[in-house]
Amino acid sequence: MNTDTRFLHSLKEAMPSTRGVKYSTEDFAPPDRLDWLREVIGREYANVEITPPDAGVFNEMVIYAWEQLRLSVIRSDAITLQRLPREPDLISQDAYFAVIHLSGCYRLLQNGREVFLQPGDMTLYDATLPHHIVCPQPFSKLLISIPRPLLRERVAGIEHCTALHIPGRLGIGSVAAGFIRSCAHQAEQLQAGEFSLLSEHALDLLVLALATVRPSHFKLSKSRAMALHRVKAFIENNLSCPSLNPAAVSAGTGLSPRYISLLFKEEDNSLMRYVWQRRLESCRKELLNPIHAGHRICDIAFRWGFNDLSHFSRLFKQHFGCSPSDYREGHK
Amino acid sequence: MNTDTRFLHSLKEAMPSTRGVKYSTEDFAPPDRLDWLREVIGREYANVEITPPDAGVFNEMVIYAWEQLRLSVIRSDAITLQRLPREPDLISQDAYFAVIHLSGCYRLLQNGREVFLQPGDMTLYDATLPHHIVCPQPFSKLLISIPRPLLRERVAGIEHCTALHIPGRLGIGSVAAGFIRSCAHQAEQLQAGEFSLLSEHALDLLVLALATVRPSHFKLSKSRAMALHRVKAFIENNLSCPSLNPAAVSAGTGLSPRYISLLFKEEDNSLMRYVWQRRLESCRKELLNPIHAGHRICDIAFRWGFNDLSHFSRLFKQHFGCSPSDYREGHK
DNA sequence: TGAGGCGGAACAATACCTTGACTGTGGCGG
DNA sequence: CCGCCACAGTCAAGGTATTGTTCCGCCTCA
Numbered sequence: 001m002n003t004d005t006r007f008l009h010s011l012k013e014a015m016p017s018t019r020g021v022k023y024s025t026e027d028f029a030p031p032d033r034l035d036w037l038r039e040v041i042g043r044e045y046a047n048v049e050i051t052p053p054d055a056g057v058f059n060e061m062v063i064y065a066w067e068q069l070r071l072s073v074i075r076s077d078a079i080t081l082q083r084l085p086r087e088p089d090l091i092s093q094d095a096y097f098a099v100i101h102l103s104g105c106y107r108l109l110q111n112g113r114e115v116f117l118q119p120g121d122m123t124l125y126d127a128t129l130p131h132h133i134v135c136p137q138p139f140s141k142l143l144i145s146i147p148r149p150l151l152r153e154r155v156a157g158i159e160h161c162t163a164l165h166i167p168g169r170l171g172i173g174s175v176a177a178g179f180i181r182s183c184a185h186q187a188e189q190l191q192a193g194e195f196s197l198l199s200e201h202a203l204d205l206l207v208l209a210l211a212t213v214r215p216s217h218f219k220l221s222k223s224r225a226m227a228l229h230r231v232k233a234f235i236e237n238n239l240s241c242p243s244l245n246p247a248a249v250s251a252g253t254g255l256s257p258r259y260i261s262l263l264f265k266e267e268d269n270s271l272m273r274y275v276w277q278r279r280l281e282s283c284r285k286e287l288l289n290p291i292h293a294g295h296r297i298c299d300i301a302f303r304w305g306f307n308d309l310s311h312f313s314r315l316f317k318q319h320f321g322c323s324p325s326d327y328r329e330g331h332k
Numbered sequence: 333m334n335t336d337t338r339f340l341h342s343l344k345e346a347m348p349s350t351r352g353v354k355y356s357t358e359d360f361a362p363p364d365r366l367d368w369l370r371e372v373i374g375r376e377y378a379n380v381e382i383t384p385p386d387a388g389v390f391n392e393m394v395i396y397a398w399e400q401l402r403l404s405v406i407r408s409d410a411i412t413l414q415r416l417p418r419e420p421d422l423i424s425q426d427a428y429f430a431v432i433h434l435s436g437c438y439r440l441l442q443n444g445r446e447v448f449l450q451p452g453d454m455t456l457y458d459a460t461l462p463h464h465i466v467c468p469q470p471f472s473k474l475l476i477s478i479p480r481p482l483l484r485e486r487v488a489g490i491e492h493c494t495a496l497h498i499p500g501r502l503g504i505g506s507v508a509a510g511f512i513r514s515c516a517h518q519a520e521q522l523q524a525g526e527f528s529l530l531s532e533h534a535l536d537l538l539v540l541a542l543a544t545v546r547p548s549h550f551k552l553s554k555s556r557a558m559a560l561h562r563v564k565a566f567i568e569n570n571l572s573c574p575s576l577n578p579a580a581v582s583a584g585t586g587l588s589p590r591y592i593s594l595l596f597k598e599e600d601n602s603l604m605r606y607v608w609q610r611r612l613e614s615c616r617k618e619l620l621n622p623i624h625a626g627h628r629i630c631d632i633a634f635r636w637g638f639n640d641l642s643h644f645s646r647l648f649k650q651h652f653g654c655s656p657s658d659y660r661e662g663h664k
Numbered sequence: 665t666g667a668g669g670c671g672g673a674a675c676a677a678t679a680c681c682t683t684g685a686c687t688g689t690g691g692c693g694g
Numbered sequence: 695c696c697g698c699c700a701c702a703g704t705c706a707a708g709g710t711a712t713t714g715t716t717c718c719g720c721c722t723c724a
Contacts, residue, residue: 272702308703311703311704325711
């Protein structure tokens with residue numbers, strides 16, 4: 001990409017917000033703003049063509065790192081973004097973007113579908129695929145960047161779920177949107193650990209809301225998907241049992257170990273690897289959770305089916321890059 | 333319990349709501365309402381004494397089964413509920429009740445703590461232990477019943493987390509309260525499956541919010557908290573002994589005086605300061621107690637380990653703002 | 665003014681956590 | 695079903711945080 005980088009330096013200084021990073025066109029002279037905006041959006045979001053209106057550009061983004069996600073609060077003048085089929089691919093983010101529209105008009109096209117959002121509504125799109133976003137007036141929105149694998153593992157046929165209209169006034173959509181807005185609103189007030197924990201809930205709720213509007217026609221050999229689902233459910237219920245092993249899972253689900261192994265193969269994983277992942281994940285969450293602040297690390301580890309602290313320690317570090325106690329400290 | 337059951341039948345019919353069960357005094361003739369209300373509350377919540385205001389009773393409850401929890405939306409006229417220490421124990425629910433206050437005034441007493449809620453605020457109490465709830469005006473609230481084991485396994489020392497004030501305007505409290513209100517609001521709109529899934533999130537968020545306000549001695553590591561508890565127990569047993577001093581406590585508990593001093597430091601107090609506080613408090617209670625009306629002040633003081641009346645007098649005034657005899661007179 | 669309670673500093677004894685090396689087996693893939 | 699080797703599980707050593715001690719000087723209050 002040829003975007004010039006003369007703003008890179010000034011950018012890195014322009015962000016003294018407590019938790020989030022703030023970018024604003026206001027910090028620059030009007031003639032520079034458009035170039036600057038192109039660079040920022042290209043770097044932080046996706047490589048898109050930006051068509052600003054004739055009037056002056058105003059655009060303000062506050063970006064929060066949110067565990068595995070990124071939450072952005074965006075206010076902007078009218079704008080059009082377009083990602084073309086052959087965009088040069090220094091992909092900034094291999095992610096889906098979930099949008100919670102707050103005010104103004106918002107129109108999105110992707111995969112031949114088109115969606116209009118009212119304030120409160122949500123939608124999802126693939127940041128790396130061609131898309132077209134039109135906002136003919138000043139508007140504001142929340143944008144949640146969700147790394148592709150995270151959604152893939154949660155939603156079968158996610159690629160068919162883009163550019164759908166998720167109503168934000170009723171039912172689960174309203175609950176999810178309300179929750180995420182609430183998180184964004186309180187972001188600065190929250191402890192780092194609390195804030196992180198909320199991201200998991202946000203993702204869960206988004207996925208739930210998505211499920212209500214997804215088209216029903218994607219076909220993934222149903223029985224296999226169901227079987228895998230059952231297996232995972234069984235694992236979830238028995239995570240804390242140290243003797244959880246292929247034989248146990250097999251007995252508990254009525255499927256042969258070999259078959260289970262094949263099921264996991266589909267997502268480039270294996271049974272026990274998955275089990276350890278889930279255990280680690282549970283421990284990690286508990287380490288962050290202030291409610292368990294008084295508990296020893298070994299208590300937590302044993303509670304989730306580890307039976308040896310050294311084993312846990314090693315695995316944890318390998319997975320998350322630092323030792324359990326460092327992790328707990330670092331996220332206060 | 334002797335509550336009559338003549339309403340049982342009519343109750344079971346009075347609930348054609350889609351998901352929730354609705355109870356309302358409106359469905360009954362005014363003279364019957366109070367009896368009916370007593371029965372419903374006793375059966376659905378806890379066995380409490382109900383003191384209605386002089387005016388007519390209005391009370392409306394919609395109860396949703398929420399996976400392992402129960403969510404109630406309650407609107408009511410002024411009311412006072414009191415669970416006495418020796419309530420006959422056909423315990424309707426062995427659960428904690430989380431309250432999200434919506435409108436009006438709400439005051440709760442339990443375990444010697446007292447909490448006032450503003451709209452939006454939350455608190456938690458143990459439905460099976462004595463408690464006292466005062467709402468002097470019409471009010472509305474959400475109530476989430478959480479089976480005891482569910483909270484026990486999530487929060488160490490949950491029994492000390494009752495009657496705490498969880499602010500509902502800021503930070504995690506606002507996120508949690510907002511989420512649950514949103515769930516209640518959309519309850520009728522949601523699929524059964526969706527609705528169930530949300531309960532897990534609700535519980536998680538509640539627990540998180542609780543963690544931010546739990547009393548500080550839970551940030552104390554377990555062993556330290558235990559040690560402090562032992563020290564206090566020893567003090568309580570020997571309050572009346574005038575020679576109770578650091579050396580004695582040390583001997584009685586097996587901890588060094590210095591260490592005990594450190595323990596008290598954590599609650600911004602010191603050993604002997606605590607001892608005098610307890611003695612004064614005991615004396616104060618006895619001064620108020622009509623049983624001891626005939627006893628001389630110096631008898632009372634000496635009985636609680638003071639060995640010098642002038643010392644007692646001075647401390648008392650310093651603490652409670654008036655002399656012991658004034659205090660006794662003033663509170664007849 | 666002196667007795668006694670309080671808390672700072674320095675230190676010993678643990679408890680708790682992390683890491684490394686090693687090994688035998690059970691989970692994985694053909 | 696079977697063979698192979700990655701990896702779960704042990705043991706031991708080292709490091710760091712926590713717990714509890716002693717000694718001592720200061721300050722308060724009777």
